[in-house]
Amino acid sequence: MTRLLLSILLLPAAVLAGGTWWTDPDRIAFGETVFDAKCMGCHHPEVKAFGPSFRWIASRRTPAEIYAYIVSPAALSSERGYASNSMPHLPLTREETLAAAAYVYSFRGGDPDNGGTKK
Numbered sequence: 001m002t003r004l005l006l007s008i009l010l011l012p013a014a015v016l017a018g019g020t021w022w023t024d025p026d027r028i029a030f031g032e033t034v035f036d037a038k039c040m041g042c043h044h045p046e047v048k049a050f051g052p053s054f055r056w057i058a059s060r061r062t063p064a065e066i067y068a069y070i071v072s073p074a075a076l077s078s079e080r081g082y083a084s085n086s087m088p089h090l091p092l093t094r095e096e097t098l099a100a101a102a103y104v105y106s107f108r109g110g111d112p113d114n115g116g117t118k119k
């Protein structure tokens, strides 16, 4: 009984400490390798390149929105305010996509206007 009560009381703390898919440090580290292989030609994490910087993206989008864009850029570009879509759909596994999204989101913070894109 005490053990049951304890596990109920500790559950929210465990959830907080455990984080979610986008806070897992191993996944973020794997996301950096995906970035090096698949995104670096067009994105810089902190500075605008061909695409917006990850800092700019992370301060405006949720992790789920970032994930969705990586999966379907053509379907989402106009509702995100882009005049045209230049990001291709990349053939990534689900885990690579989750990792890339977690890596993008890890740049949340700092100057949200750094590395913006002209729409």
Ligand code: HEC
Pocket: 034, 035, 038, 039, 040, 041, 042, 043, 050, 051, 052, 057, 061, 065, 066, 067, 069, 070, 073, 077, 080, 082, 084, 085, 086, 087, 088, 090, 100, 101, 104
């Ligand atoms: C060929 C160039 C290119 C590559 C490769 C590319 N992107 Fe992009 N990305 C862009 C451009 C340009 C935009 C701006 C919107 C558009 O044109 O679709 C963009 C937009 C985005 C957005 C959405 C921004 C928003 O406003 O919500 C995310 C997220 C993103 N890229 C992540 C990635 C990740 C992660 C990778 C690698 C797995 C990647 N991109 C690879 C060019 C690229």
